[in-house]
Amino acid sequence: MVKPANTAHDSAQSGQRDVQRPLMQVYQRFPLSIVRGEGSYVWDEQGERYLDFTSGLAVCNLGHVPPVIKEAVQNQLDMLWHCSNLYHIPVQEQLAQALADYSCADQVFFCNSGAEANEAAIKLARKYAKQVKKTEKYEIVTFKQSFHGRTLATLTATGQEKVQQDFDPLPAGFRYLPYNDLNALEEVAGEHTCAVLLELVQGEGGVVPANPEWVQALAHLCQEHQLLFMVDEVQTGMGRTGTLFAYEQYGIEPDVITLAKGLGSGFPIGALLAKAHVAQAFTPGSHGSTFGGNPLAASAGLATLTEMLKPSFLPGVQELAQYLSDGLTVLAKSKPAIKEVRGKGLLQGILVAEGQAKAVVDAARDKKVLLLLAGPDVVRILPPLTTSTAEIDHMLNVLEECV
Ligand SMILES: Cc1ncc(COP(=O)(O)O)c(C=O)c1O
Numbered sequence: 001m002v003k004p005a006n007t008a009h010d011s012a013q014s015g016q017r018d019v020q021r022p023l024m025q026v027y028q029r030f031p032l033s034i035v036r037g038e039g040s041y042v043w044d045e046q047g048e049r050y051l052d053f054t055s056g057l058a059v060c061n062l063g064h065v066p067p068v069i070k071e072a073v074q075n076q077l078d079m080l081w082h083c084s085n086l087y088h089i090p091v092q093e094q095l096a097q098a099l100a101d102y103s104c105a106d107q108v109f110f111c112n113s114g115a116e117a118n119e120a121a122i123k124l125a126r127k128y129a130k131q132v133k134k135t136e137k138y139e140i141v142t143f144k145q146s147f148h149g150r151t152l153a154t155l156t157a158t159g160q161e162k163v164q165q166d167f168d169p170l171p172a173g174f175r176y177l178p179y180n181d182l183n184a185l186e187e188v189a190g191e192h193t194c195a196v197l198l199e200l201v202q203g204e205g206g207v208v209p210a211n212p213e214w215v216q217a218l219a220h221l222c223q224e225h226q227l228l229f230m231v232d233e234v235q236t237g238m239g240r241t242g243t244l245f246a247y248e249q250y251g252i253e254p255d256v257i258t259l260a261k262g263l264g265s266g267f268p269i270g271a272l273l274a275k276a277h278v279a280q281a282f283t284p285g286s287h288g289s290t291f292g293g294n295p296l297a298a299s300a301g302l303a304t305l306t307e308m309l310k311p312s313f314l315p316g317v318q319e320l321a322q323y324l325s326d327g328l329t330v331l332a333k334s335k336p337a338i339k340e341v342r343g344k345g346l347l348q349g350i351l352v353a354e355g356q357a358k359a360v361v362d363a364a365r366d367k368k369v370l371l372l373l374a375g376p377d378v379v380r381i382l383p384p385l386t387t388s389t390a391e392i393d394h395m396l397n398v399l400e401e402c403v
Helices: 067-079 090-101 114-132 152-157 182-187 212-225 246-250 295-308 313-334 357-366 389-402
Strands: 034-038 041-044 049-052 107-111 139-143 174-177 193-198 228-232 256-259 270-274 340-344 347-351 378-381
Touching (some): 049 389, 090 270, 090 295, 107 114, 114 152, 114 193, 182 212, 193 212, 212 228, 295 313, 313 340, 313 347
Parallel strands (some): 139 174, 193 228, 228 256
Antiparallel strands (some): 034 041, 041 049, 107 270, 340 347, 347 378
């Protein structure tokens, strides 16, 4: 039976239904209800159009409702929605093959989100240390200001206390080092360390790209001490930085890569990719997921990857990225309030005064352009990879008015 009006679900004063009430209040939502999307734009309930330079937080890399992905998922909807991973799922195998063909990894495990992909990476690192390397090592080194997810293990991997607060006792076996700090590298290999996990651009932590010299030294150190080198490409993957994966720009090959966000163009799917000698640590029963890589999600992933592998796609992203970063750099010269422009590809951030980023994002939204925060002093700009120079110009004009 539906509860009568003016009970706990309704605001006592007005008797009006509070749309937020039935939801747990875990998000600080912007005051905007989005109901439709197409390409670089979304529409609110009143029919107002917004230029979406958040891409659903780096998910809708091909824009909203991309026709080729829609067609692939629609075809799959007619065939088979779900099938247990106790059976072979051809479209999942095709996606795994394509990911293996176009990365340095050999095998893939599918899940449903970034946190799950990192959770699986943490399990794989420990299992590999025990089963393959025959050691008792278990510790994973991560970096301060990182973000790896919200499950108990991944929030522990995350190098930010605010994410961990009140969830103790946290799982043991994580240690945090300063990011981009060559001097701290000597602390990487500890008695119990089996792996490192890092983002190549810290997204949530303020859009901070890893310095190539540091990444190469870290990778070298991992090789020397036989530690797994694991990259969290949940935000940087799937073309976001101008290459399919960000690691390609660093001259290194990770042992493990995690993906989610852009992989399904909005259909939830995550993936753990690993080199064969590491992946062998997982055997039947080691890990699993009811929905992971189900036919609908895998069809979205396969269509997304196929689109991104078209010869003109990634060079086009690189051109747009250069255009955006040039535009932001020019803007920063005329606006002293912008202290720094940083990022990689179409994941860009502008550093403003402490506490000022939200005012910029709010002002831009009033002008019908959606941007994001990455901490109190960074405005994060995540256009779809299919945006245009005209849309970038429009965002830059709005930013100029708002900073
Ligand atoms: C680098 C990185 N890793 C992991 C996650 C967690 O992904 P999800 O929210 O899909 O669990 C995020 C989400 O923002 C992320 O940016």
